[in-house]
Amino acid sequence: MTTIHIGCGAGFANDRPDAGLRLAQDLARRSGRRYLMYELLAERTLAEAQLRKQADPRAGYAARLFDFLQPVLDTCIEAGIPIVTNGGAANPRAAAERLRAELGGRHAGLRIACVLGDDLMGMDRRRLGQWLDLGDPRDELVSANVYSGADGIVRALDEGAAIVLCGRVADPSLAVGPIRHALGWAADDWERMAIATVAGHLLECCTQATGGYFAHPGLKEVPDPANLGCPIAEVAADGRLVITKTAGSGGCVSERTVKEQLLYEVHDPRRYLTPDVVLDLGAARVEAIGADRVAVGGIHGHPRPDTLKGLAGVRGLWFGEAEISYAGAGAVARARLAREILLQRFDLLAPGVQPWIDLAGVASLFNDARGDYLARRLDLAPEVDDVRVRVGLVHRDRALIETLLAEVESLYTNGPAGGGGVRRHIGESIATRDFLIPREAIETRLEWY
Amino acid sequence: MNATVILAEHAHARAGDKGNILSIAVFPLDAAHYEWLRRELTAERVAEHFASRRPARVRRHEIDSLKALNFVLEDALEGGVNRSPGLDRHGKSLSYLLLSMRLPAPG
Numbered sequence: 009m010t011t012i013h014i015g016c017g018a019g020f021a022n023d024r025p026d027a028g029l030r031l032a033q034d035l036a037r038r039s040g041r042r043y044l045m046y047e048l049l050a051e052r053t054l055a056e057a058q059l060r061k062q063a064d065p066r067a068g069y070a071a072r073l074f075d076f077l078q079p080v081l082d083t084c085i086e087a088g089i090p091i092v093t094n095g096g097a098a099n100p101r102a103a104a105e106r107l108r109a110e111l112g113g114r115h116a117g118l119r120i121a122c123v124l125g126d127d128l129m130g131m132d133r134r135r136l137g138q139w140l141d142l143g144d145p146r147d148e149l150v151s152a153n154v155y156s157g158a159d160g161i162v163r164a165l166d167e168g169a170a171i172v173l174c175g176r177v178a179d180p181s182l183a184v185g186p187i188r189h190a191l192g193w194a195a196d197d198w199e200r201m202a203i204a205t206v207a208g209h210l211l212e213c214c215t216q217a218t219g220g221y222f223a224h225p226g227l228k229e230v231p232d233p234a235n236l237g238c239p240i241a242e243v244a245a246d247g248r249l250v251i252t253k254t255a256g257s258g259g260c261v262s263e264r265t266v267k268e269q270l271l272y273e274v275h276d277p278r279r280y281l282t283p284d285v286v287l288d289l290g291a292a293r294v295e296a297i298g299a300d301r302v303a304v305g306g307i308h309g310h311p312r313p314d315t316l317k318g319l320a321g322v323r324g325l326w327f328g329e330a331e332i333s334y335a336g337a338g339a340v341a342r343a344r345l346a347r348e349i350l351l352q353r354f355d356l357l358a359p360g361v362q363p364w365i366d367l368a369g370v371a372s373l374f375n376d377a378r379g380d381y382l383a384r385r386l387d388l389a390p391e392v393d394d395v396r397v398r399v400g401l402v403h404r405d406r407a408l409i410e411t412l413l414a415e416v417e418s419l420y421t422n423g424p425a426g427g428g429g430v431r432r433h434i435g436e437s438i439a440t441r442d443f444l445i446p447r448e449a450i451e452t453r454l455e456w457y
Numbered sequence: 458m459n460a461t462v463i464l465a466e467h468a469h470a471r472a473g474d475k476g477n478i479l480s481i482a483v484f485p486l487d488a489a490h491y492e493w494l495r496r497e498l499t500a501e502r503v504a505e506h507f508a509s510r511r512p513a514r515v516r517r518h519e520i521d522s523l524k525a526l527n528f529v530l531e532d533a534l535e536g537g538v539n540r541s542p543g544l545d546r547h548g549k550s551l552s553y554l555l556l557s558m559r560l561p562a563p564g
Binding site for chain 1: 465469470471473474475476478480482484486508509510511518520522523525527529535536538539540541542543544545550551554
C-alpha cells in the first residue's frame with residue numbers, strides 16, 4: 009500500500025520559522041513520497057503584499073518567506089521533497105527570482121514553478137465589477153484574488169516542480185495538490201477529494217493540530233509547549249488518513265487536538281465549501297491509534313462548487329488604539345472615571361463617532377462596541393488592582409483619530425490621579441470584501457524559473 | 458435548588474472567524490457528557506449569553522460522530538478583523554466567553 013507524507017511547516021505569516029527544519033529532517037528520514045507545505049497568508053495579508061509590490065516590483069511575496077524556506081531548502085532538495093507554498097502572495101514571480109538568487113549556482117537543474125491566475129488586479133474593472141461590488145468610489149481597491157483550488161499545483165508537480173510558489177490558493181489545496189499528484193486521485197472523485205481536503209484542513213494551521221492554541225493547565229495539558237512539533241499527514245492510496253507530528257518534538261496529537269482543528273472555522277459541517285470539493289464532516293470520526301497518531305475517517309464529499317470565492321482588499325479606513333493604566337487603591341474607580349472623561353471629550357470633539365473603550369482587567373476581550381458587557385462586569389463591583397483603559401477607533405479620517413488618541417495621552421495632566429503607561433499607535437485598516445466568481449472566468453497558468 | 462456548573466469545567470472549545478461570522482466548536486471533556494451538552498447547550502441559551510454581541514442569528518450544528526457541537530453566530534464580531542475597533546478583532550478569545558456559561562449540572 010502506497011502511503012505519502014505531507015508536513016506543514018507554517019500556519020500563518022508570523023509562525024515560528026525554526027520548527028520547519030526539524031520537520032524537514034523528519035520527512036527526509038521517511039521513505040515514500042514526501043511533501044512540505046507552508047501556509048503563509050491570512051485574509052488581509054494579500055492586500056498588504058500588493059501594497060509592498062506597488063512600492064517595489066521585486067517585493068510583494070510573503071515578507072518572511074525566506075526565513076521559512078532558507079533553513080529547509082538543501083534538506084528538501086537533496087531528499088527529493090517538493091515544497092508547496094502560498095507565500096508567493098502578490099508576487100510569486102519575484103519570489104522565484106529571489107529563490108534562484110539565493111540558491112546561487114546550487115541545484116542548477118531545479119524546477120521552480122509559479123502558479124498564477126489568482127490575481128485579478130489586471131482584469132478589466134467593468135468585467136470584475138460584474139461579480140465584485142467596487143463600493144464607495146472613495147475606496148481604493150488594492151487587491152482582488154480568487155481562492156483557486158489544487159489544479160495548478162497538481163500540474164506543476166506533474167511537470168517536475170521541486171518548489172511550487174502560489175499566490176492565493178485555498179489553504180487545504182496546498183495538500184490536495186500533492187495528494188492528487190502522488191496518488192493519482194481524480195479531481196472529480198469527490199470522496200477522495202474530501203479526504204485530501206481534510207488532510208489539508210488539519211495541516212493548514214500547522215501546530216494548531218499538534219497542541220498549539222490548545223493548552224489549558226489542569227484541564228488540557230501539552231508537553232513541552234515551547235517546542236511544538238509540526239503536523240504530518242500520512243495519506244494511504246486506499247484513503248486512510250493519519251495525523252502525526254515531527255518525531256521527538258513537543259506538543260501532542262490527540263483526538264481532542266484533531267477534533268478542535270477539524271471544526272476550526274467551519275460553519276455547516278455537512279457543507280463546507282472549498283474550491284476542490286464540498287466537504288461533509290457529518291459522520292467524521294477520529295481515533296487515537298498510537299502515541300501522537302490519530303486516524304481520521306468517515307469523511308464524505310460532494311461535487312465542488314461552480315463558483316470560486318474571491319477576496320478583495322480595499323483602502324479607506326484607519327485603526328487607532330491608545331491605552332493608559334491605573335493601579336493600586338481605587339484602580340477600578342479611577343479607570344472608570346478616565347473612561348467617562350474620555351467619552352465626554354470625544355462627544356465634544358467628534359460627535360457621532362462611537363469610541364470603543366475597554367477597561368482591561370475588568371472587561372476587554374469580551375467587551376463590545378457599546379460597552380454593554382463592561383457595564384455588566386462593573387455592576388459586579390470587581391476588585392482589580394491594575395486596570396488598563398483602552399480606546400479603539402476605526403474611521404476614514406486619520407487626523408480625527410490622531411486627535412482623539414491624543415486625548416488619552418492628555419489624561420497624564422488632565423485625568424484621574426496616578427495614570428501611567430500611555431501607548432498609542434495608528435495604522436491603515438484594509439477592509440476585505442468577499443465575492444463569488446464563475447470558474448470559467450479564471451485561468452490558472454504556470455511559469456517556470 | 459438545582460446545582461449549576463461553569464461550562465469550562467466540563468467542555469473545551471475553539472473559536473474561528475470568517476468576516477463578521479464567529480464559529481465556536483464545543484466538545485465535552487468527558488465523552489459521557491455529550492448527551493448532557495446536547496440537551497443543555499442550546500442555540501437559544503448561547504444566543505442569550507452572547508446578547509451583548511447582538512448576533513443576527515445563532516445556529517447549532519451537531520456532529521454526533523465527533524461528540525461535538527458547532528455554533529455559528531452571524532454578525533457577532535463587531536465588523537470582524539478589518540473593521541472592529543475592539544481588542545480581539547478576530548474574536549479568537551470568545552471560545553472562553555462561551556465556556557463561561559453557567560448550565561444545570563450534568564446528572
